[in-house]
Amino acid sequence: MEGSTQHCGPGLDGPRPVRPQELPQVVDLVNQIFCVALGKPPTMGQQFPQLFSPANAANLFLYADQGRPVAHAGLWMGTLHLPGVRLPVAALGSVCTLPPYRGQGLAGRLVAMAWERCREAGRPLLFISGDRSLYLRQGAHRAGRYRDLRLRPPAGTPKPSALPGLGIRLARLPEELPIVARLHQQEPVRWHRPWEAWPELIEAAGYATIYHLRQELWLVTVGENPVACWVTGRGEAFPGELLVLEAFGNRQALAASLQPLLAATGTEQACLPLLEGDPLGPALEAAGFPVGSGPVEPLPGTVAVTDWPLLWRELAPYLEERLPREWVGAQARVEAANGRSRYLLETETGEVWTVEGEAALIRALFGQGDQPVPEVPPHHPLAAALPLPLPWPKGLNYI
Incomplete structure (x- = not known):
């Protein structure tokens, strides 16, 4: 990924991974944006030690101006437990750009690099703490219930x-x-x-x-x-x-x-x-507490599928206890259709399930608040396994 360096203006290099020796400067950048600018003490390095660690530097991406980081996006590589499955996933956070450098698309290119890193590292599912248009354009959407x-x-x-x-x-x-x-x-x-x-x-x-x-x-x-x-x-x-x-x-x-x-x-x-x-x-x-009042909402933040075929393969142990064998072993693939992506599952017997666009795929996989999920009708075999459960995103592992 070092070879993908671009230059945007004099002295500006990136997007590229952070070098371990640059980590203190990266922490200074995110502290400036997320803490100091809001009147808070600079604690990002202490709050997120797994993200801003030398061992994780290869999963942090930046633009630098004459050696000074001016834009950043960070990934943390983790694992999600579902019944019978250890699913490799990633979380994206601390995406920021210094004010004088905004409007050049730097953050968008860093986020695109993070998406590609997820695919390279075999992380088919990405959790994001925000819902900015920056993430929606890459295919992230609200999910869960x-x-x-x-x-x-x-x-x-x-x-x-x-x-x-x-x-x-x-x-x-x-x-x-x-x-x-x-x-x-x-x-x-x-x-x-x-x-x-x-x-x-x-x-x-x-x-x-x-x-x-x-x-x-x-x-x-x-x-x-x-x-x-x-x-x-x-x-x-x-x-x-x-x-x-x-x-x-x-x-x-x-x-x-x-x-x-x-x-x-x-x-x-x-x-x-x-x-x-x-x-x-x-x-x-x-115990006497009313829990039925109020709507069912999507979870905070957004979720993205970065590698649809890999995700379906990784879910096999979970699916095997819930779906007929032909659907567990169905081929997952992505096709281009009308300027957008179409996501398919095809069994050996020729049965096909398909949705158009990332939003429909994520809604089908994880549900989305109290919205109906027309992509998986109740009578369809996939309804026995979908929607998939998700963990609460604002706990100790928050990024």
């Missing part, structure tokens, strides 16, 4: 807990980190977190730091046994509110502990993202 809940303690006398001995307390870190990690590993849909990443991500508190929130990890116990965990943020930016960044473990215990959690944190309501299909929903209803 969740309810943005604001939950207050139910009126009246609290229901007795169905879990005798239920308790809640702050996790004692770092000694109880193995307990937290084991609870997270029980989640069927989750980000893969190597052991060494846990302390780094907890200390970084990437998403919480954006809003100057105090990030805390609360263990839910039954007797002496930890059975669930809340990752929360609270602070002056959201007075009286407790932001749930992640929740994992026993759903009945999570629901029963929500009211004690609010009492322990001195907050009035929980801002809780409930992913569609999560059994936490019925558990909360049984």
Whole structure:
């Protein structure tokens, strides 16, 4: 990718990967745009240590003017767990350009380079924290289904807990980190977190730091046994509110502990993202919290499919338990049609499923809020596996 360097004006070179020795200057650039310009302390390097690490420099892209970075786009290579599948994915973030250099298409070319890097690295799915037209033009779109809940303690006398001995307390870190990690590993849909990443991500508190929130990890116990965990943020930016960044473990215990959690944190309501299909929903209803009000929305940010044939192949272990063999082994391909891309699956027996455009493909694969998904009719075999579940994007792995 070094060979793709272009020159846009005198002394301006790129797009190209960041060299490890340039990393401090890149962090200075993103701090200038995302922190200093907004009156915040320059914390981007601390918030996102996995992104801005020397080991990840090859996945960061820039334009430089006489050696000074002036535009940047960064990728983090991760893994997403679905039932039976470890799916290699990427996340895109910290896309920026210094004001004097805007309007030249620098960010667009950097994002295009990031897309190509995903394909080269075998990352068929890309998560993006924003929804700028810059990303939509490349084929990213809103995806997923969740309810943005604001939950207050139910009126009246609290229901007795169905879990005798239920308790809640702050996790004692770092000694109880193995307990937290084991609870997270029980989640069927989750980000893969190597052991060494846990302390780094907890200390970084990437998403919480954006809003100057105090990030805390609360263990839910039954007797002496930890059975669930809340990752929360609270602070002056959201007075009286407790932001749930992640929740994992026993759903009945999570629901029963929500009211004690609010009492322990001195907050009035929980801002809780409930992913569609999560059994936490019925558990909360049984505990007296209304979860059915409010629309089903797409997840924040956008998602892009960077390599459709590879994505379908990588999903095979998940699909094998849900689809007839001919659809699991269907050939996925992309064709040009009427100036846009057509995405197809074709079985050995000649059955064909097709959608036109990236937006339709992403809606079919992941759903999109409360919009209907005409691309996958209820009677079609693919309906048994689609839409695919997604993790909450604003947790510890936020980029």
